[in-house]
Amino acid sequence: MAWMRKDLVSMQDIEAGEIADLLDTAESMKEIATREIKKVPTLRGKTVVNLFYESSTRTRTSFEIAGKWLSADVINFSASGSSAEKGESFLDTARNIEAMSPDVVVVRHKAAGGPALLAKHLRCSVVNAGDGAHEHPTQALLDLLTIREKKGHLEGLNVTIVGDITHSRVARSNIHGMRKMGMTVTVAGPPTLIPPACQEMGVKVSHRLEEAIAHADVIMMLRLQHERMTGGFIPSLREYSRVWGLGLDRLQHCRPDVLIMHPGPVNRGVEISPEVADSQYSVILDQVTNGVAVRMAVLFLLAGSKAA
Amino acid sequence: MSTREKAEVLDQAGLDRALTRIGHEIVEQAGGADLALVGIKTRGETLAARIAQKIASIEGKRPAVGALDITLYRDDLGTRAEQPQVRSTEIPFPLKGLTVVLVDDVLFTGRTIRAAMDALMDLGRPRVIRLAVLVDRGHRELPIRPDYVGKNLPTSRRETVAVMLTEHDGQDRVVIQEPEEGDPSLDGATTPTPRRTIKKGRA
Numbered sequence: 001m002a003w004m005r006k007d008l009v010s011m012q013d014i015e016a017g018e019i020a021d022l023l024d025t026a027e028s029m030k031e032i033a034t035r036e037i038k039k040v041p042t043l044r045g046k047t048v049v050n051l052f053y054e055s056s057t058r059t060r061t062s063f064e065i066a067g068k069w070l071s072a073d074v075i076n077f078s079a080s081g082s083s084a085e086k087g088e089s090f091l092d093t094a095r096n097i098e099a100m101s102p103d104v105v106v107v108r109h110k111a112a113g114g115p116a117l118l119a120k121h122l123r124c125s126v127v128n129a130g131d132g133a134h135e136h137p138t139q140a141l142l143d144l145l146t147i148r149e150k151k152g153h154l155e156g157l158n159v160t161i162v163g164d165i166t167h168s169r170v171a172r173s174n175i176h177g178m179r180k181m182g183m184t185v186t187v188a189g190p191p192t193l194i195p196p197a198c199q200e201m202g203v204k205v206s207h208r209l210e211e212a213i214a215h216a217d218v219i220m221m222l223r224l225q226h227e228r229m230t231g232g233f234i235p236s237l238r239e240y241s242r243v244w245g246l247g248l249d250r251l252q253h254c255r256p257d258v259l260i261m262h263p264g265p266v267n268r269g270v271e272i273s274p275e276v277a278d279s280q281y282s283v284i285l286d287q288v289t290n291g292v293a294v295r296m297a298v299l300f301l302l303a304g305s306k307a308a
Numbered sequence: 309m310s311t312r313e314k315a316e317v318l319d320q321a322g323l324d325r326a327l328t329r330i331g332h333e334i335v336e337q338a339g340g341a342d343l344a345l346v347g348i349k350t351r352g353e354t355l356a357a358r359i360a361q362k363i364a365s366i367e368g369k370r371p372a373v374g375a376l377d378i379t380l381y382r383d384d385l386g387t388r389a390e391q392p393q394v395r396s397t398e399i400p401f402p403l404k405g406l407t408v409v410l411v412d413d414v415l416f417t418g419r420t421i422r423a424a425m426d427a428l429m430d431l432g433r434p435r436v437i438r439l440a441v442l443v444d445r446g447h448r449e450l451p452i453r454p455d456y457v458g459k460n461l462p463t464s465r466r467e468t469v470a471v472m473l474t475e476h477d478g479q480d481r482v483v484i485q486e487p488e489e490g491d492p493s494l495d496g497a498t499t500p501t502p503r504r505t506i507k508k509g510r511a
Contacts, residue, residue, distance in 0.1 A: 001387075002390035002391065003390070003391050004390065021393075024393070024394075025393070025394045027393050027396065028377065028394040028396040028397075029394065031396050031397050031398075032380075036431075036432075037430055037432065039428070039429075039430070040380040040381065040427075040430065041380070041381060042380040042381070042385065070380075173440055179467070246486075269328065278492075300380075300391070303386075304385040304386055304391055
């Protein structure tokens with residue numbers, strides 16, 4: 001299946017065949033990371049702009065490395081210290097950047113739908129690197145790549161996503177992607193952090209951690225997002241950790257081949273104990289490694305294609 | 309574009325003889341030591357493995373074999389309607405100091421070989437790079453010349469050369485195809501050919 005899209009805005013938009021293609025391409029890209037000279041000339045003369053209105057270390061660095069390994073010129077723009085602080089609108093800033101002829105704009109914004117807005121108004125390709133509590137497609141793709149690599153396949157696997165589902169764009173993108181790839185998804189967390197319409201996305205809901213993780217092939221622990229916690233969703237961090245935190249004691253009741261994932265940044269001792277985060281079951285750093293490969297695949301397919 | 313078979317160029321025995329001869333020529337010129345064969349995906353990889361087998365039966369030692377995907381080094385990215393699929397490069401040995409024989413099925417414009425040489429140089433510094441092809445069909449666009457050729461085959465640009473190998477296509481043979489009469493496409497070089505048969509279309 002050929003990639004024909006100008007943009008990558010959400011996992012909801014793309015089809016299973018396109019996801020499989022992206023993962024295959026990313027898998028081939030991994031070899032470049034093992035080379036002595038980690039650079040191929042593929043995107044020579046192409047420009048990638050990272051337009052980040054929210055803080056990010058992993059995602060921005062990952063896109064930057066991905067672009068540079070493919071020989072694209074990567075420019076980082078962060079909202080703080082920019083014209084955005086002088087009152088320029090989001091779309092005006094984006095149009096100004098487009099006037100400098102980039103090939104791909106990678107955008108992170110606190111407002112859901114920000115990247116979709118740019119995709120509609122800009123001629124260049126737009127990649128969503130996280131928009132509010134909506135989607136984070138490249139994170140879902142790197143998670144799928146990691147699972148496929150470790151398990152050999154995706155279809156039929158049971159995945160449990162634990163924590164703050166309501167505010168999580170990672171969960172939302174993963175649910176769309178995993179459902180399309182034929183996986184069974186269970187979400188678990190306190191009722192205040194599980195969106196009421198969750199079942200409509202085709203997931204099971206559980207309010208008991210032990211029950212939710214007992215048969216899981218993959219457990220994905222989400223970060224408790226302090227910055228989006230303004231409404232008293234949980235009584236206290238300590239209680240959340242006691243009820244919903246994953247420690248070695250709870251891990252004992254899981255499948256022996258379970259994978260523990262976390263999109264980062266990890267709050268050690270809150271949603272996941274250090275012993276679990278560093279255990280043999282944890283693939284948290286593999287996720288980061290695969291992030292670069294996935295973003296190379298995305299940039300290659302968007303910037304290298306005629307549509308761009 | 310629909311194509312029809314114009315002529316069979318090599319049958320199974322002919323193809324096998326061509327590879328045997330290439331194997332002998334490589335051994336004669338390069339010797340068996342510090343030798344590696346690197347096939348260009350997909351059919352070049354298969355041919356490289358077969359030639360390595362021939363060399364093993366001549367020399368008693370099988371040379372190292374690797375596979376190269378040149379997609380990331382193509383010069384026509386962004387000019388095609390769809391992106392070619394990226395496959396992985398598998399060269400599990402250091403290239404430094406080796407005599408590397410690049411192996412491909414059909415030599416046409418020479419652009420694939422240009423890309424392959426760039427890719428090899430990024431991976432290491434071979435002592436020598438040589439080129440073995442099953443079919444040389446002419447129409448070079450770059451100053452590139454093969455060292456070992458299975459069959460020289462004068463063709464017109466509108467024809468395509470299809471190399472079929474048992475591993476991919478269920479049979480071993482090489483044929484020339486031409487467009488059906490009345491087909492408006494005149495230039496075989498820019499016309500996509502069906503996936504299961506071959507390109508030579510491509511760079």
